[in-house]
Amino acid sequence: MAARKIKALLRCGALIQVVSPSAVKYINDMAAEGRLRWIPRKYKPNDLEGITLVFCTTDYKKLNSTVANECMKLGIWVNVADSAKESTFFMPAMMYQGDLTITVSTNGASPGYAAKLRKQFEDEFGPEYKEYLLLMRRLRKRIIAEMPDQERRRAVFAALVESDLPELIKNGEANKIEERIKECISTRKFDH
Numbered sequence: 001m002a003a004r005k006i007k008a009l010l011r012c013g014a015l016i017q018v019v020s021p022s023a024v025k026y027i028n029d030m031a032a033e034g035r036l037r038w039i040p041r042k043y044k045p046n047d048l049e050g051i052t053l054v055f056c057t058t059d060y061k062k063l064n065s066t067v068a069n070e071c072m073k074l075g076i077w078v079n080v081a082d083s084a085k086e087s088t089f090f091m092p093a094m095m096y097q098g099d100l101t102i103t104v105s106t107n108g109a110s111p112g113y114a115a116k117l118r119k120q121f122e123d124e125f126g127p128e129y130k131e132y133l134l135l136m137r138r139l140r141k142r143i144i145a146e147m148p149d150q151e152r153r154r155a156v157f158a159a160l161v162e163s164d165l166p167e168l169i170k171n172g173e174a175n176k177i178e179e180r181i182k183e184c185i186s187t188r189k190f191d192h
């Protein structure tokens, strides 16, 4: 449980401290690589000093609850793995494809369903979207620099996002990609 939360946090560049007498291999490895600090003992109340975000992921319900209460008193945001009710924030299911991030939440109604939808998004948004967004990032920079008229730029961006570029990338149709970009750049239509 803790390992799953840690994976998401490391992606965001969080500074992580784990307090637990035991740790799974992943946490052990991350500690050995210096990517987090593992304090191998039971929780003590002053562990919350200077902490901005807390995850209570022990298998000891009463302790999770006590820590959550302490956090509430101190105004620290807390996520309680076995109690949606005592959490002040939830984690969503997340997927990444380059610069694309998709998160799903059911607001605590069914985390399993959030996970199922996340898998569906992973199937739908393959590596072509990573490529597509790299392309869009380059094009957008160029268009902003070279196209002074904002209305015109909006029309071009709208055409680019409505285009079949991801499909063309997926199918490796390189010649059509150039052609499609040119078509989009020459578009003048803009729907308000």
Ligand SMILES: C[C@@]1(CC(=O)O)C2=NC(=C\c3[nH]c(c(CCC(=O)O)c3CC(=O)O)Cc3[nH]c(c(CC(=O)O)c3CCC(=O)O)/C=C3\N/C(=C\2)[C@@H](CCC(=O)O)[C@]3(C)CC(=O)O)/[C@H]1CCC(=O)O
Pocket: 004, 005, 008, 079, 080, 081, 082, 083, 084, 085, 087, 089, 090, 091, 092, 093, 094, 104, 105, 106, 107, 108, 109, 110, 111, 112, 113, 114, 115, 118
């Ligand atoms: C999305 C995800 C993110 C993550 O954990 O990083 C996440 N839970 C995931 C999976 C999952 N969790 C559970 C199952 C078993 C099936 C099931 O219960 O449905 C599965 C399915 C699985 O493992 O595949 C059990 C469970 N979960 C919570 C409780 C306690 C409670 O409900 O009070 C219990 C014990 C219930 C019991 O006692 O039986 C509570 C929460 N879990 C949340 C998030 C928050 C609400 C998010 C939302 O509703 O969208 C919330 C409120 C707090 C939080 O943890 O942030 C991650 C999917 C990651 C992915 O695969 O992409």
Ligand SMILES: NC(=O)c1ccc[n+]([C@@H]2O[C@H](COP(=O)([O-])OP(=O)(O)OC[C@H]3O[C@@H](n4cnc5c(N)ncnc54)[C@H](O)[C@@H]3O)[C@@H](O)[C@H]2O)c1
Pocket: 001, 002, 019, 020, 021, 022, 023, 024, 041, 042, 043, 057, 058, 059, 060, 063, 080, 081, 082, 111
């Ligand atoms: N939110 C979710 O998505 C979700 C999903 C599955 C399970 N859960 C819940 O999360 C909880 C943890 O599940 P798990 O599978 O990770 O359990 P686990 O047994 O693998 O891990 C619990 C950890 O808590 C540590 N611990 C126990 N007492 C402690 C103390 N006093 N101080 C510090 N650390 C202590 C243990 O050393 C262990 O490393 C369970 O209550 C489970 O119901 C939540």
